[in-house]
Amino acid sequence: MTQKQAGNFPTFLEQAVEDAAQLLLGCMLKCDIDTATVRVRIVETEAYDQADEASHTFRGQTLRNATMFGPPGHLYVYFTYGMHYCSNIVAGPVGYGAGVLIRAVEPVDGADILEQRRGVAGVNATNGPAKLTQALGINRAMDGHDLRNQPLQLITSSLNPGESIATSPRIGIAKARTVHRRYYIAGNDYVSR
């Protein structure tokens, strides 16, 4: 197997990330940070990989995005705009920088704790990538965390009966806006605008 050149990756790797972004919809995150147990359901995701001009991994591995080049199923947390953290789930093989950004979640257990951490109630507590990260108590110390272990675990689950996946252009990013790699549960109240 020869080494692939940057920007010339097998299409099945790109497809795999998009599949992962859709499979993660409906999955649960169980969180035991700060002595409180909280469970949320993923309702909106977005796929990123090395083929994306907008991805942190587009220009290769750096100190910041090293987690995304590591084993899948780990958490990639990055800091941006001087005040916000965002959470990704690594979704590519080791050496291929790919992941799925969690854009919105729906509280299942402990909604009051989430709202307390955020200082706001209702859908505004978790309907955005930086919002849900703050609500779950995730910080940069969680970067590289294995989602099979405490205190933050990913629990596989499927969509509820009657629910369906919708797709749209990505949000909040200048580059590659025409690429449809944002997925969400149609009609869910917690999907970001």
Place this chain on the structure above:
DNA sequence: GACAAGATTTGCT
């Protein structure tokens, strides 16, 4: 060593 831009959120006009 300096500079520009960023996978956002919030508040004010």
Place this chain on the structure above:
DNA sequence: GCAAATCTTGTCG
């Protein structure tokens, strides 16, 4: 609807 807040990372000289 628009601009500010705020600081880390990556790139360039």
